[in-house]
Amino acid sequence: MTPLAVDVNGLVKRYGTNIAADGLSFTARRGEVTALLGPNGAGKTTTVEICEGYRRADGGTVRVLGLDPRDQALRARVGVMLQSGGVPTGARAGEYLRLVAGFYADPVDPALLLERLGLTGVARTAYRRMSGGQQQRLALAAAVVGRPELVFLDEPTAGLDPQARLATWELVEELKAAGVAVILTTHHMEEAERLADQVVIVDRGVVIADGRPPELTGAERQLRFRARPGLGLDELLSALPPATMAKESPAGHYVIEGDLVPELLASVTAWCASHGVMTEDLRIERRTLEDVFLELTGRELRS
Amino acid sequence: MNTVFTPSPGAAPLPRMIGAQTAYEVRNLLRNGEQLLLTLIIPVALLVLFASAPLLDVGPGRRVDFLAPGVLALAVLSTAFTGQAIGTGFERRYGVLKRLGATPLPRTGLIAAKSLTVLLVELLQTVVVGAVALALGWSPHGDPAVAVLLVLVGTAAFSGFGLLMAGTLRAEATLAAANLVYLLLLVLGGVVFPLTKFSGGLRSVLELLPISALADGLRQVLQHGAGLPVRDLVVLLVWAVLGLALAARFFRWE
Numbered sequence: 001m002t003p004l005a006v007d008v009n010g011l012v013k014r015y016g017t018n019i020a021a022d023g024l025s026f027t028a029r030r031g032e033v034t035a036l037l038g039p040n041g042a043g044k045t046t047t048v049e050i051c052e053g054y055r056r057a058d059g060g061t062v063r064v065l066g067l068d069p070r071d072q073a074l075r076a077r078v079g080v081m082l083q084s085g086g087v088p089t090g091a092r093a094g095e096y097l098r099l100v101a102g103f104y105a106d107p108v109d110p111a112l113l114l115e116r117l118g119l120t121g122v123a124r125t126a127y128r129r130m131s132g133g134q135q136q137r138l139a140l141a142a143a144v145v146g147r148p149e150l151v152f153l154d155e156p157t158a159g160l161d162p163q164a165r166l167a168t169w170e171l172v173e174e175l176k177a178a179g180v181a182v183i184l185t186t187h188h189m190e191e192a193e194r195l196a197d198q199v200v201i202v203d204r205g206v207v208i209a210d211g212r213p214p215e216l217t218g219a220e221r222q223l224r225f226r227a228r229p230g231l232g233l234d235e236l237l238s239a240l241p242p243a244t245m246a247k248e249s250p251a252g253h254y255v256i257e258g259d260l261v262p263e264l265l266a267s268v269t270a271w272c273a274s275h276g277v278m279t280e281d282l283r284i285e286r287r288t289l290e291d292v293f294l295e296l297t298g299r300e301l302r303s
Numbered sequence: 304m305n306t307v308f309t310p311s312p313g314a315a316p317l318p319r320m321i322g323a324q325t326a327y328e329v330r331n332l333l334r335n336g337e338q339l340l341l342t343l344i345i346p347v348a349l350l351v352l353f354a355s356a357p358l359l360d361v362g363p364g365r366r367v368d369f370l371a372p373g374v375l376a377l378a379v380l381s382t383a384f385t386g387q388a389i390g391t392g393f394e395r396r397y398g399v400l401k402r403l404g405a406t407p408l409p410r411t412g413l414i415a416a417k418s419l420t421v422l423l424v425e426l427l428q429t430v431v432v433g434a435v436a437l438a439l440g441w442s443p444h445g446d447p448a449v450a451v452l453l454v455l456v457g458t459a460a461f462s463g464f465g466l467l468m469a470g471t472l473r474a475e476a477t478l479a480a481a482n483l484v485y486l487l488l489l490v491l492g493g494v495v496f497p498l499t500k501f502s503g504g505l506r507s508v509l510e511l512l513p514i515s516a517l518a519d520g521l522r523q524v525l526q527h528g529a530g531l532p533v534r535d536l537v538v539l540l541v542w543a544v545l546g547l548a549l550a551a552r553f554f555r556w557e
Contacts, residue, residue, distance in 0.1 A: 052405060076314040076407040086402025088394060090331055102323035103406045105313030112307065142402075147311040178308040
């Protein structure tokens, strides 16, 4: 059996008194996209940088493609896209990608990759003169040009416009179809929902939830609608079955949770009608990954 | 599904990686205006200016025979120390060194590529400075192999301190400090102003600077046709060992 792409078990990493990873465990398989989600400072980048061989773990075990992450043999097998890019500011896009391709035995044709990511027009443009989105895509191209078995993408679509984001998503889907293991960190819940086979939610250095997106969002559905703010929810609830819950968050956005049978929908709309409340965007849907994320990590801002 | 991304991992042979990195670095240096100013324009301008105008007393003999070895030493300083410190400092700051660490190019390969780049640029500088000096009537003496030896040891010394600075200070601090050191060594290191102009005590200290040792050593050989300038070579060797050891110990890649 081929080893797991990434196998992190009980990872501990401290910076002085600050604990970045506190017994963190997850696995990632080949041919799958694994998304690491978590608030800023949760320990995502630390974890990824230990898997990339940049830092040493203080405790626990980490295996990447079955090897110690600091094994030099992994450098040819693993592609890396850093948040900071790491492209020399004066380098031209085409020149830089050809340079990186030159480090590998059987690289993807750099011209083809530039074309795929819409960078052909800036092939002769210096990195510092490219837009933020173009810079991101060049860093992505450099991560995959060596035909790796595993790629780490740290916030690959942060700050991208919708077209560039779509091009990035399509490339990630193609990597996955080709059997590459993709580890993605992101703040973009829609991105995780669309791309990830496996979602790992990290907070305060530990994994607080881990599973396929439908497992995390669950089968539970919600009734959502918008209406004028400040409806009397206690009065509404008294007209509904006892186990039903209702909340308004943010103002004017209402969520009803409970046994969503047709009668419940009728009771809610009847109550609204009797109070002269016009609802908008009334719908019944599953919880989104964002709901799950906010539920698990809290809504308050972190300092 | 078979696509262009079907995994096919593997590193290129080490010499090919080093070759690719060296070619890239040389191209970028030659395209960089500030670097060219530092490595070619300033040395050539100093050579032409001081060789043609009697602005200072450089002792007996033709002015260009005194100036050409000093300007060659300055050229080595500008590439191996100033240019390398600034370039590498900003590469560290922008995560370029970190990102290269994730490629199959090993750190030793990167250092080899940087050293090769420095030597190739120095070769270009020698050709240009030498051609201008010859046009100004320069007649070099001595054994070229000894001059090459001095340049190689001087390059090692300047590279060690350039990398030490790049790998420990903030990039902006490196930029300022590397330029300041360049200017100070230009004035105090016997490049165009003979050290004989300074008083005895100060002079014996200045003679221990690596730039003074390189300029004086090259002058002994190329101007006076001397054999191996042992004292200058020893001074350079001490600086080289010190600089490289400190860089190896304290350099931070990110």
